[in-house]
Amino acid sequence: MWEYTDSVRDHFFNPRNVGEVEDPDGVGEVGSLACGDALKLTFKLDENGKIKDAKFKTFGCASAIATSSVLTEMIKGLSLEEAINVTNKDIADYLGGLPEQKMHCSVMGREALEAAIENYKGGGKKKHELEGKIVCTCFGVTDKEIERVVRENDLTTVEEVTNYCKAGGGCGGCQAEIEKIIQKTQGDKVKETPVSAPRRGGKLTNIQKMQLIQQTINEQIRPALRAHGGNIELIDIEGNKVIVAFRGMCAQCKLAEFTMKDVVEAKLKEYVSEELFVEEDTDSADQPHNHRG
Amino acid sequence: MGTIYFDNNATTKVAEQVLEEMKPLFCELYGNPSSMHTFGGQIGRKIRRAREQVAGLLGCEPSEIVFTSGGTESDNTAIKGALAAQPQKRTVITTRVEHPAVLTVCRDLESHGYTVVELSVDKEGRLDLMELEDQIDDDTALVTIMYANNETGVVFPIDEIARLVADRRAILHTDAVQVVGKMPLNLSESNVDLLSLSGHKLHGPKGVGVLYVRKGTRLSPFMLGGHQEAGRRAGTENVPGIVGTGKACELAAEHLEADNNKVKYLRDKLENAILERCPDCRLNGDPENRLPNTTNISFEYIEGEAILLMLDKYGICASSGSACTSGSLEPSHVLRAMGVPFTAAHGSIRFSLSRYNTEEEVDYTIEKLPPIIHQLRELSPFVVK
Numbered sequence: 094m095w096e097y098t099d100s101v102r103d104h105f106f107n108p109r110n111v112g113e114v115e116d117p118d119g120v121g122e123v124g125s126l127a128c129g130d131a132l133k134l135t136f137k138l139d140e141n142g143k144i145k146d147a148k149f150k151t152f153g154c155a156s157a158i159a160t161s162s163v164l165t166e167m168i169k170g171l172s173l174e175e176a177i178n179v180t181n182k183d184i185a186d187y188l189g190g191l192p193e194q195k196m197h198c199s200v201m202g203r204e205a206l207e208a209a210i211e212n213y214k215g216g217g218k219k220k221h222e223l224e225g226k227i228v229c230t231c232f233g234v235t236d237k238e239i240e241r242v243v244r245e246n247d248l249t250t251v252e253e254v255t256n257y258c259k260a261g262g263g264c265g266g267c268q269a270e271i272e273k274i275i276q277k278t279q280g281d282k283v284k285e286t287p288v289s290a291p292r293r294g295g296k297l298t299n300i301q302k303m304q305l306i307q308q309t310i311n312e313q314i315r316p317a318l319r320a321h322g323g324n325i326e327l328i329d330i331e332g333n334k335v336i337v338a339f340r341g342m343c344a345q346c347k348l349a350e351f352t353m354k355d356v357v358e359a360k361l362k363e364y365v366s367e368e369l370f371v372e373e374d375t376d377s378a379d380q381p382h383n384h385r386g
Numbered sequence: 387m388g389t390i391y392f393d394n395n396a397t398t399k400v401a402e403q404v405l406e407e408m409k410p411l412f413c414e415l416y417g418n419p420s421s422m423h424t425f426g427g428q429i430g431r432k433i434r435r436a437r438e439q440v441a442g443l444l445g446c447e448p449s450e451i452v453f454t455s456g457g458t459e460s461d462n463t464a465i466k467g468a469l470a471a472q473p474q475k476r477t478v479i480t481t482r483v484e485h486p487a488v489l490t491v492c493r494d495l496e497s498h499g500y501t502v503v504e505l506s507v508d509k510e511g512r513l514d515l516m517e518l519e520d521q522i523d524d525d526t527a528l529v530t531i532m533y534a535n536n537e538t539g540v541v542f543p544i545d546e547i548a549r550l551v552a553d554r555r556a557i558l559h560t561d562a563v564q565v566v567g568k569m570p571l572n573l574s575e576s577n578v579d580l581l582s583l584s585g586h587k588l589h590g591p592k593g594v595g596v597l598y599v600r601k602g603t604r605l606s607p608f609m610l611g612g613h614q615e616a617g618r619r620a621g622t623e624n625v626p627g628i629v630g631t632g633k634a635c636e637l638a639a640e641h642l643e644a645d646n647n648k649v650k651y652l653r654d655k656l657e658n659a660i661l662e663r664c665p666d667c668r669l670n671g672d673p674e675n676r677l678p679n680t681t682n683i684s685f686e687y688i689e690g691e692a693i694l695l696m697l698d699k700y701g702i703c704a705s706s707g708s709a710c711t712s713g714s715l716e717p718s719h720v721l722r723a724m725g726v727p728f729t730a731a732h733g734s735i736r737f738s739l740s741r742y743n744t745e746e747e748v749d750y751t752i753e754k755l756p757p758i759i760h761q762l763r764e765l766s767p768f769v770v771k
Contacts, residue, residue, distance in 0.1 A: 133767040150767035154691040
């Protein structure tokens with residue numbers, strides 16, 4: 094059971110400003126059914142350019158509904174210049190705080206507000222443009238977005254980033270990249286985290302190399318694929334060629350090529366040897382969810 | 387109205403009679419059954435009786451009953467113990483919809499060099515026995531398949547599966563924590579080798595489980611130490627827990643049929659009324675082969691946690707397959723394996739009843755739920771009027 098503040102409970106049980114503003118000046122839509130939460134924010138300006146009315150519709154858990162509700166209260170009476178400065182932290186603070194794992198709800202609120210303001214300034218441009226380069230493909234989170242939650246909330250670990258914007262919470266394939274963004278943004282603040290990964294040594298014997306490849310697949314690669322309902326199997330190693338097969342959801346996934354090149358090969362190069370390259374064994378591609386050849 | 391407890395697949399109320407049996411074992415009869423003195427030794431008789439009570443419910447020999455610390459320990463012992471006893475075989479077959487106490491153990495085996503095959507289920511949550519048959523071979527050490535699913539209540543044809551597995555000389559383990567006390571069992575007539583159950587799921591205390599080990603099944607002990615449980619599970623016995631579990635099994639055996647008729651009537655009434663009164667909802671799981679106490683319903687375009695919190699305000703306790711934390715994209719691994727679309731999977735609610743529920747509670751819930759669903763749909767951007 095989540096520990097929600099009275100204010101969160103109040104806004105959940107008695108949400109303010111539900112619905113859509115008639116003939117809105119700005120519309121912001123973020124999230125999706127697949128991601129588990131979505132928010133549509135609409136607002137109307139008065140003659141002085143201040144937000145006169147704001148309404149929301151939200152699909153999501155109690156805290157998603159509460160943050161949307163409180164957001165509409167917070168922005169009423171603000172000019173757009175003031176509204177754009179509302180951070181996710183402001184929203185969470187207004188509610189007396191949110192559980193750490195629910196902070197992404199406050200980020201969704203801020204994103205919807207931004208999208209709605211952009212929509213107004215762009216003269217009714219429909220889609221909220223993503224800024225930067227996509228890092229987390231599962232939830233469609235960009236490097237700019239990650240940088241921003243890290244900076245605004247003083248985050249130092251990948252887990253925190255996941256709590257705040259979901260990035261890294263799907264397959265986990267982008268966690269190394271998130272770590273780099275944290276390091277770049279926070280510099281010295283980042284705590285040293287012990288890595289349990291196998292360390293690359295000097296020259297490896299063939300047996301050592303094979304064991305290290307298997308260990309890397311088991312510990313570094315499989316968990317990421319698992320999160321997508323897939324799996325990987327090591328078929329053979331010929332010199333520097335590592336032959337693998339993808340199972341389960343991965344076998345038919347359009348991202349399989351991408352997953353293999355970007356995740357498997359990169360991990361094997363990082364943990365075992367720069368010279369390794371990966372090939373997919375298509376002969377043994379089998380029925381879905383069958384994990385053996 | 388006070389608390390309405392519809393979350394009996396999570397845990398159950400301890401029966402008053404069970405508590406009465408347990409009470410003297412804390413401050414009066416607190417001896418250790420392994421002691422040489424009469425004071426401790428007499429406790430052994432209590433444990434023997436509990437073993438008989440459990441065996442009575444399962445339809446097996448008392449010597450085939452091993453007490454553990456719970457369903458999770460029983461599952462771990464069964465899987466790891468069966469594999470350790472046949473080191474030459476390296477394949478395990480399970481399903482995609484198992485409880486984490488089985489699924490996580492199996493997935494961990496993969497990193498120890500085992501091949502793990504996860505059987506899929508169809509839209510109704512049913513297994514394809516042909517797929518199982520295709521997958522078993524000489525390398526298969528263990529097949530571990532739950533008796534009934536905790537989220538949907540779908541019951542698998544375990545006796546048929548057990549025959550199939552026995553023919554191929556593999557060991558069959560079944561996690562039956564949701565079944566024992568809800569369906570009649572007769573293990574002496576079945577080919578099941580190992581079966582897990584948990585005391586607190588059938589109105590017994592928490593912290594006690596049972597592993598049924600069919601006579602002749604090779605199993606290496608998981609907990610090492612003393613010689614308790616005939617060397618199959620070390621550690622001083624949880625005497626009050628074991629005695630309570632025995633009593634709970636005796637009560638379940640006595641009331642099984644009458645309880646189930648009542649529970650099934652209440653479940654059906656609740657389920658039919660919800661499906662009828664709430665638009666855009668669907669039943670998850672095979673309605674034909676299902677536990678009598680469980681219903682899992684998806685409400686489209688809204689999210690499970692929000693529904694639960696609204697129900698909680700009225701004192702109604704249910705559960706949701708969706709864990710809305712940022713880290714879990716997955717609504718529920720069971721519903722996902724069944725191919726339930728995202729629109730419905732995020733808003734699934736499980737009601738699981740027991741013999742302690744009343745018609746009044748069901749009626750109250752039928753009255754309170756539809757407005758909650760309506761209210762949340764009003765909030766949803768995916769519902770267009």
